[in-house]
Amino acid sequence: MNKNKFINSFLKFGSLFICLILILFVFFRDSDIDAETLKELYSDSHSQFISINGSKVHYKDQGAGFPIILIHGTSASLHTWDAWTENLIENYRVIRMDLPAFGLTGATENNSYDLESYNRFLESFTNKIGVSEFALAGNSLGGSIAWHYASNHQKQVKQLILIDPGGFPLDKGKPFVFRLAEIPILNQLLRHITPKSFIKENLEQVYYDDSKITSELVDRYHHMILREGSRNAFIKRSKIVFKDQTGLLEKINTPTLILWGENDIWIPVENGSKFQAKLPNSRLVVMKETGHVPMEERPEESLNHLLNFMKEYDLETLDLSKKENL
Numbered sequence: 519m520n521k522n523k524f525i526n527s528f529l530k531f532g533s534l535f536i537c538l539i540l541i542l543f544v545f546f547r548d549s550d551i552d553a554e555t556l557k558e559l560y561s562d563s564h565s566q567f568i569s570i571n572g573s574k575v576h577y578k579d580q581g582a583g584f585p586i587i588l589i590h591g592t593s594a595s596l597h598t599w600d601a602w603t604e605n606l607i608e609n610y611r612v613i614r615m616d617l618p619a620f621g622l623t624g625a626t627e628n629n630s631y632d633l634e635s636y637n638r639f640l641e642s643f644t645n646k647i648g649v650s651e652f653a654l655a656g657n658s659l660g661g662s663i664a665w666h667y668a669s670n671h672q673k674q675v676k677q678l679i680l681i682d683p684g685g686f687p688l689d690k691g692k693p694f695v696f697r698l699a700e701i702p703i704l705n706q707l708l709r710h711i712t713p714k715s716f717i718k719e720n721l722e723q724v725y726y727d728d729s730k731i732t733s734e735l736v737d738r739y740h741h742m743i744l745r746e747g748s749r750n751a752f753i754k755r756s757k758i759v760f761k762d763q764t765g766l767l768e769k770i771n772t773p774t775l776i777l778w779g780e781n782d783i784w785i786p787v788e789n790g791s792k793f794q795a796k797l798p799n800s801r802l803v804v805m806k807e808t809g810h811v812p813m814e815e816r817p818e819e820s821l822n823h824l825l826n827f828m829k830e831y832d833l834e835t836l837d838l839s840k841k842e843n844l
Contacts, residue, residue: 548713550744553746560742568647571639579611582610587654589654589663590656591810619755636666637666654678657812682777688786693720710749764796773831778804779809790804
């Protein structure tokens with residue numbers, strides 16, 4: 519009798535759970551947005567598309583001078599660099615792209631998003647656009663890609679700028695959204711239900727000053743994650759087993775600026791000192807009252823740090839005695 523009661527209770531609970539899931543899907547499901555619709559919203563006269571390994575990669579190539587390549591972080595897009603680009607193009611050639619899995623580029627055919635895959639992507643990208651030497655800057659995931667790439671392409675990367683980069687193990691574990699994407703069933707809810715409020719909450723985590731989070735910013739991040747295939751790509755990326763490859767940092771002799779938001783709750787500022795200790799020719803700058811995306815949250819101050827660094831170690835007039843004391 520007790521066994522039958524247990525079975526009946528289990529079946530009732532299961533039925534209620536299934537009904538709840540169906541209700542969530544019916545009333546709260548966020549449909550994918552097709553790529554062409556997003557292109558109309560977020561591409562402009564500077565946008566170009568290049569085919570790499572079957573993907574149409576969205577990128578912008580603006581200005582003239584020594585090239586600097588900018589790489590965004592997880593679930594962001596090349597638009598994260600808008601404020602920097604507006605200033606940098608006065609003296610530099612600025613190249614930025616939507617990474618595979620994100621932005622207008624979107625998911626790849628093989629859904630492979632580990633650092634080695636991004637390393638091969640960046641190699642193909644620079645070869646296709648014909649850039650052989652450049653400065654390389656990256657934020658978060660983009661920072662991980664940048665230092666990983668620099669460790670294998672030191673003749674290409676003349677200056678390295680790492681902005682709150684990933685790489686070292688996180689003592690407190692991954693941010694909640696990444697842990698959620700790893701959980702079976704729940705990650706499928708994330709795959710189909712991604713409300714704008716959820717995006718805003720995540721932006722409030724990466725920004726220190728929430729007043730700088732505009733409705734336009736929330737809309738852009740929300741639209742980009744709804745791009746067809748992007749939520750599935752995010753889940754695939756979140757399931758990648760972490761490998762500590764920071765031993766590669768010791769190979770990098772490139773002059774390196776490490777820029778960190780003091781109030782970053784996704785990747786703690788203490789990791790900045792770990793990068794500085796591993797990189798032979800590096801300096802660490804910590805920005806107060808700043809979160810995980812300094813180039814977005816405090817573009818003017820973060821850009822000044824970048825420009826001072828690049829001017830001091832200008833490639834055409836580089837004083838080797840300065841380099842030794844970097």
